[in-house]
Amino acid sequence: MTMRALMRQTSELDALDAHIAAVTDPMVPMEDEGVATASVTPAKGVGALTVKTGRDGTGEDDEKRAKKAFSIALEEEIEHMHGRECATPATTSSAVPLHAAVARGDAAAARALAPGRGDVDVGGGDEGEGANWPPSKGPLERIESYDGLSMRRREIGLDARNEHGDTALIVACALEDGDSCAEMVKILVDAGANLHAVSNGYAAIHWACRFGHVDAVAYMTNASKARGETVRVENIRAGDGSTPLLVAAEYGQMNVIRWLLANKIVDTMARDAQGRDVLAALGSKMRRQSQSARRDLRAEIFALVPSLRLAFISHPDCEEHVSFKPHQESPERILAIFEELERVTHRGELEADELEKVTAFAAADPHEILRAHSEEYVRVLAKLSDQVGGTPIAFTPYCQNQKGVPEKFQKPAENSDTFFSPGTLQAALRAAGGVIHAVNRVIKGENRSAFVCCRPPGHHAGVDGATDGAPSSGFSILNNAMIGTFVGFHARVCLFVFVRTSHA
Numbered sequence: 141m142t143m144r145a146l147m148r149q150t151s152e153l154d155a156l157d158a159h160i161a162a163v164t165d166p167m168v169p170m171e172d173e174g175v176a177t178a179s180v181t182p183a184k185g186v187g188a189l190t191v192k193t194g195r196d197g198t199g200e201d202d203e204k205r206a207k208k209a210f211s212i213a214l215e216e217e218i219e220h221m222h223g224r225e226c227a228t229p230a231t232t233s234s235a236v237p238l239h240a241a242v243a244r245g246d247a248a249a250a251r252a253l254a255p256g257r258g259d260v261d262v263g264g265g266d267e268g269e270g271a272n273w274p275p276s277k278g279p280l281e282r283i284e285s286y287d288g289l290s291m292r293r294r295e296i297g298l299d300a301r302n303e304h305g306d307t308a309l310i311v312a313c314a315l316e317d318g319d320s321c322a323e324m325v326k327i328l329v330d331a332g333a334n335l336h337a338v339s340n341g342y343a344a345i346h347w348a349c350r351f352g353h354v355d356a357v358a359y360m361t362n363a364s365k366a367r368g369e370t371v372r373v374e375n376i377r378a379g380d381g382s383t384p385l386l387v388a389a390e391y392g393q394m395n396v397i398r399w400l401l402a403n404k405i406v407d408t409m410a411r412d413a414q415g416r417d418v419l420a421a422l423g424s425k426m427r428r429q430s431q432s433a434r435r436d437l438r439a440e441i442f443a444l445v446p447s448l449r450l451a452f453i454s455h456p457d458c459e460e461h462v463s464f465k466p467h468q469e470s471p472e473r474i475l476a477i478f479e480e481l482e483r484v485t486h487r488g489e490l491e492a493d494e495l496e497k498v499t500a501f502a503a504a505d506p507h508e509i510l511r512a513h514s515e516e517y518v519r520v521l522a523k524l525s526d527q528v529g530g531t532p533i534a535f536t537p538y539c540q541n542q543k544g545v546p547e548k549f550q551k552p553a554e555n556s557d558t559f560f561s562p563g564t565l566q567a568a569l570r571a572a573g574g575v576i577h578a579v580n581r582v583i584k585g586e587n588r589s590a591f592v593c594c595r596p597p598g599h600h601a602g603v604d605g606a607t608d609g610a611p612s613s614g615f616s617i618l619n620n621a622m623i624g625t626f627v628g629f630h631a632r633v634c635l636f637v638f639v640r641t642s643h644a
Contacts, residue, residue, distance in 0.1 A: 229339070229347065230314035234302040242311045245320035247327065254298055254308070254331040299334045306340075309333040313347035313356055321348065322355035329363045336371070341379025342387075349384045352393035357384070361405060374405050381413035382421075389418045392425035394437070401444045408445045409585045417588060419448050435491065442494055449496045451581050451590035452481075457503070457570040458594040460563025461617075463532055469557075469596065469615040477593055496587065504572035504623065512622040517604045521617065525565035532559040535617070539605040558615050568596055568617040575624035583627075598623070 230243050241249035299307050312324035325348070329335070336343060348356040357374075364373035374384055385406045388396040397418070400406045411417050419441060426434045442448055459471040484490045509518055520542050524533075534556030541550060571594035578590035598620025602608070 228314040229304065229306040229311045230316070232304050232306075234304070234306075234311070236300065236302040236308075238298075238300075238308045239302045239306065239311050242308045242324050242328070243315070245315065245317065245324065247323050250308075250324060250327050254328055254333075298328070298331055299337055301337075301339065304339070307334065307337045307344070309335070309344040310337065310339050310342070310347060313344040313353065314351065315353075316351060318351075318353045318355065321351070321353045322359065325353075325356040325359055329359060335360055335364055335367075335369070335373045336376060338376075338379075343373070343376045343378070345373050345376060345384045346378050346382070346387045349388040349393060349396050350391050352388070352391070352396055354395050354399050357396055358399060361403075372405070374400065375407065378412075381411070383407065383410045383412075385418055386410065386412055386416065386421045389421035390424065392422065394440070397422075397441075398444065408447060409588065417448070418445065419588070435488070439491060439493065442491075446496075447585055448588045449494055451498050451578060451587040452495045452593060453498045453501065453574045453578050453590055454478075454593040455499055455501070455570045455574060457563070458567045458574075458596075460561070461567035461596050462561045462563070463559040471595075474593060474595060498577070498581075501577035502573050503566065503569040504576060504618075508576060508623060508627075509569070509572065509618060511626040512603070512619050513601075514603050520605075521565055521568075524560055525562075528560055528562055528564075530562065532561040532564075534558075535560040536606060543604070558617075560617070564596065564617060567594075568598070571595060571598060572618050572620045572623050575620040576627050579624045579627045592620075594620075 234240050234243065238250065238253040241253055299309075301307055302311075309325065309328045312321055312328055315321040315324065325344075335345070342350075345357060345360050348360070361372070361374045377383060378387060382390070383406060385397065385400050385408070388400065401408065409417060412421070419438075422437070422441065426437055429437070454474065459474060461471070463470060481490070481495075485492050506518065517539075520539060524538065534551075534554075535558040536556045537550045537552070538560070541547075571592070574592040574594045575598070578592050581587045581590055596615055596617050598616050598618050600607075600614030601616035601619040
């Protein structure tokens with residue numbers, strides 16, 4: 141429990157004691173004369189309580205005060221949860237002179253205490269204490285214990301860690317004042333400070349991004365480039381998988397986000413361990429802003445990172461697959477989606493520039509279809525497409541007949557839920573091609589995600605049509621979900637392909 145939370149609870153307890161004393165002591169006058177009171181008979185061993193109500197007995201005034209108090213307490217708790225008032229490397233005291241000088245922004249002392257890095261790094265790296273050892277020759281100094289030895293090593297090394305495991309550079313980047321942070325970072329980086337040291341899940345650049353210190357971020361990224369580091373500092377991952385860009389987004393530091401994106405030095409599609417990208421990380425901040433502010437912020441992010449837009453993929457061919465009417469799987473389904481999209485855009489619930497409408501993509505090729513379906517089934521589709529007339533036919537009993545299923549076990553044509561029309565095969569090939577195109581766009585980083593607005597649906601069909609024991613293919617001709625999954629598999633990318641179809 142932090143000192144702030146302890147003090148808050150103590151003050152609340154004091155206030156409660158005072159209130160109980162006021163309502164139980166008849167000598168203590170009530171605050172508002174003329175305000176009605178309602179007495180509650182206490183249980184045994186419990187002091188009597190008097191509850192105030194409004195002048196009209198409704199309790200409206202007290203209710204308003206309670207709501208206001210709750211709102212204030214809620215905001216304070218949220219701020220506390222987000223770590224704005226928690227201890228940081230710059231606010232925790234340290235006995236190491238260099239760290240203490242950096243924490244108070246003493247440039248002269250920091251220059252004097254920041255030695256250049258030596259050739260030997262004892263226990264260093266990202267996890268150890270790291271120090272220049274042995275010290276230069278000079279008068280011997282008696283060290284009485286191992287703790288004294290550890291402290292002596294901390295005092296000497298530029299990348300040494302204090303009692304909390306922080307390096308001086310980490311302390312510098314956690315300073316709240318941007319000018320002091322920039323000055324300390326320059327001193328330490330010029331002296332050769334390790335940019336990759338991590339403490340408690342954060343490297344120095346993560347702290348700089350959290351507090352919005354653009355100058356410090358710029359200086360460290362330029363230093364990392366000048367040093368020719370294999371892993372650049374702007375790509376360091378925090379303990380939760382966050383990149384510096386994601387940390388800046390989580391804390392709403394748009395100035396840092398703009399700088400990182402403008403210089404094109406970060407992976408804009410990076411995600412943390414929870415799968416959040418820059419837009420999702422920024423979402424927690426946007427929820428606490430007004431609707432207009434959120435709209436402006438989202439517009440700026442989509443302008444800076446066009447690949448965050450959703451790829452909305454559709455094609456006119458998908459309207460050529462028809463069934464007997466009335467039928468829930470009909471061309472009107474696509475038209476209904478487009479109409480709703482227009483409505484929410486007109487109402488301002490969705491900005492048009494958050495979507496990238498895509499209609500130019502190829503239909504699936506035979507080799508892509510054969511990844512998920514047998515040769516026999518694909519031949520049946522091709523043959524049926526050549527033979528079908530202007531009237532849709534019941535697809536399930538036709539496939540069962542081609543498989544040699546006895547007629548008495550075939551599904552009655554009047555009960556078939558899946559039909560095949562002259563435009564069905566082309567529509568199915570185009571729908572599968574849309575899924576393939578969507579997967580490739582996401583894999584290449586061209587879009588954050590994609591929505592394939594195509595039909596017929598494609599997630600029930602098995603290798604040979606209806607799966608064993610299934611009464612039908614459930615409106616599906618091809619299994620688009622599996623075809624798209626194979627694209628990700630061949631690209632050696634872990635990808636989630638989800639094809640949802642409403643049957644209502």
